[in-house]
Amino acid sequence: MTDPKPSSAGSPGEEPAAPPHGAGPLPGRDALQFPTRKARRNAEATGGVHGVAPEESEPRQSVPEKHQPSGAGPSGGAALKPGAVAGPPAVPVPPGPIAPVPAAVASPKLPRTPKAGRDLPAAIGVGIALFVVVLGSLLFYPLAFVVVATAFAAVGVWEVTRAIGTKGINVPQVPVAIGTLAMPASAYFAGSEGLLFALAASAGATLLWRSLDPAPGAVRSILAGIFTLMWIPFLLSFVFLMMQGVRPPTTGFTLDFADVNPGMIEVVIMLLLVIANDTFGYLVGVLFGKHPMAPKISPKKSWEGFAGSMGGAMLVAIPATVFFLEVHWWVGFVLAVGMVLAGTGGDFAESMVKRELGVKDMSNLLPGHGGVMDRLDSILFAAPIAYATFSILGRL
Numbered sequence: 001m002t003d004p005k006p007s008s009a010g011s012p013g014e015e016p017a018a019p020p021h022g023a024g025p026l027p028g029r030d031a032l033q034f035p036t037r038k039a040r041r042n043a044e045a046t047g048g049v050h051g052v053a054p055e056e057s058e059p060r061q062s063v064p065e066k067h068q069p070s071g072a073g074p075s076g077g078a079a080l081k082p083g084a085v086a087g088p089p090a091v092p093v094p095p096g097p098i099a100p101v102p103a104a105v106a107s108p109k110l111p112r113t114p115k116a117g118r119d120l121p122a123a124i125g126v127g128i129a130l131f132v133v134v135l136g137s138l139l140f141y142p143l144a145f146v147v148v149a150t151a152f153a154a155v156g157v158w159e160v161t162r163a164i165g166t167k168g169i170n171v172p173q174v175p176v177a178i179g180t181l182a183m184p185a186s187a188y189f190a191g192s193e194g195l196l197f198a199l200a201a202s203a204g205a206t207l208l209w210r211s212l213d214p215a216p217g218a219v220r221s222i223l224a225g226i227f228t229l230m231w232i233p234f235l236l237s238f239v240f241l242m243m244q245g246v247r248p249p250t251t252g253f254t255l256d257f258a259d260v261n262p263g264m265i266e267v268v269i270m271l272l273l274v275i276a277n278d279t280f281g282y283l284v285g286v287l288f289g290k291h292p293m294a295p296k297i298s299p300k301k302s303w304e305g306f307a308g309s310m311g312g313a314m315l316v317a318i319p320a321t322v323f324f325l326e327v328h329w330w331v332g333f334v335l336a337v338g339m340v341l342a343g344t345g346g347d348f349a350e351s352m353v354k355r356e357l358g359v360k361d362m363s364n365l366l367p368g369h370g371g372v373m374d375r376l377d378s379i380l381f382a383a384p385i386a387y388a389t390f391s392i393l394g395r396l
Contacts, residue, residue, distance in 0.1 A: 122367040127275075130366075130375070134271065138264060142243060142250045149239065150184045155372045156232045159362035160353075164224050167357060169217065171225045175205035180233040187237035189249050195237050202229050231380065232373075238383035242266045242390065262325065266394075269320045270386040273339040274378050276312040281344075284308025293344075298351040301344070309340045331393045338385040346381035350374070 137145040157180045161171040179202025186194035206225040210218050243249075245263030254260070285305025293301045313336035321332035350373060354360065361370030369375055 123369055126366050126369055131271075131275070135268065138243075138267060139260075140255065141253050142261075142264065143252075145243075146184060146188050146240060149236065150181060152372055152376060153184065153233045153236050154180050155365070156362075156376050157228055159371045159373050160228050160232065161224075163354070163357045163359050163362055164228075166359070169220050169224050170215070171221060171228060172206050172209045172213075175202060175209045176225050176228055178202065178205065179229050183229075183233040183237045184240050188240040188244060191244060192241060195234070195241065199229065199234050232376070235380040235383055236376070238387040239267055239270075239379070242270070242383070242387050265324050266386065266390045269317070269324065269335075270339070270382060271379075272316050272320065273313050273336065273386075274343055274382050276316045277309045277340050277343040277378065280312025281305040281309035294348060297348050297355065301347065306340070306344060309344070310336070313337075313340050325394065327394055331389070334393060335386065335389050338389055339382050342381040342385040343378035346377040346379070349381070350377035 133148065134145065137148055154177070157176060161173065161176065164171055179198065182202065183195060183198040186198035190197075203226050206229070207222055210222045210225065213221075243261070243263045245261055245266075247261050247263070250261065254264075281301075282305065285300065285302045285308065288304040288308075289300075289302030291303045292299055293303055293306060314333060317336035317339070318329050318332035321327050321335060322329055325331075350362075354362065362373040363371035365371055366375065
């Protein structure tokens with residue numbers, strides 16, 4: 001049994017007053033549904049109905065008409081009509097307009113990204129530290145330099161094999177690791193013949209090791225292992241061939257700078273040219289670079305940066321070869337051109353490999369540089385060019 005629903009309050013034919021902006025018409029007392037009549041009477045006595053919250057500037061209370069003054073409501077306004085329901089007290093609003101939230105607070109500032117995508121202070125600090133370690137060991141204790149360079153080669157091999165593994169290709173770790181350690185030592189102590197023997201032995205061991213593994217994908221695994229051996233430890237071993245020169249390998253300290261092995265000077269000049277190539281190319285490319293060389297491979301390499309690399313390398317190569325090696329100036333010119341071409345080719349080669357594997361950096365071991373391979377890429381291609389240039393033109 002339901003309660004009768006009387007007509008809404010107001011004179012016949014009179015339209016109800018428009019509700020406040022943004023709010024619908026207030027439901028009458030009889031328009032609301034209650035589970036029992038007792039619940040309706042409690043609601044009428046207390047003036048509160050669950051679920052109804054009309055927008056009011058002041059709280060209103062439903063009071064029987066006999067307790068209200070004639071023509072006035074509880075707050076001195078118009079009297080409540082029968083059936084009107086009051087809502088909860090409204091939240092007081094402070095007078096005056098509300099100031100907008102500042103843009104700096106509403107939109108937090110994102111960390112600034114360098115134009116060339118590199119943390120320059122970290123890159124400079126790490127670069128200087130590496131150069132001091134490499135140059136100090138090379139000039140004072142060549143055997144320590146061999147150990148340091150071999151360790152860098154081993155880390156580079158680890159980075160590359162790990163990146164290749166993301167494509168489901170498992171490189172034979174044991175023979176590749178042994179070959180990475182054997183080739184630099186063979187080049188330094190046994191020369192070019194020892195290097196070629198170590199390369200052939202490492203490639204054969206990789207082939208045999210993977211052939212005994214019944215897991216699928218043997219061909220891709222073998223090719224990836226041999227590619228890694230030839231790309232990193234084999235190319236880097238040309239540095240140790242330069243160090244050997246015409247003298248027997250040095251195993252002790254070299255403190256007599258009046259009789260420095262020319263091979264050590266050649267390695268130092270090569271490293272300086274690699275640094276000049278990267279530094280001048282970076283600075284000129286950031287300031288003036290507008291025409292990318294190979295957008296699909298390395299979008300940040302520009303022709304303006306390449307010209308800066310060439311000019312900076314010549315500024316270093318010509319004086320260094322003339323004063324330290326006592327050769328013709330054009331030897332330094334040829335060396336500078338070869339170093340820039342080799343360094344740029346090394347950067348493109350690594351960028352192409354990373355793009356093919358879908359990685360941004362080989363690792364993040366060196367802050368501001370990425371991985372070890374991001375520093376070795378130029379040296380790997382520059383070492384054979386420098387070795388050939390010094391071997392052929394340095395004797396003229």
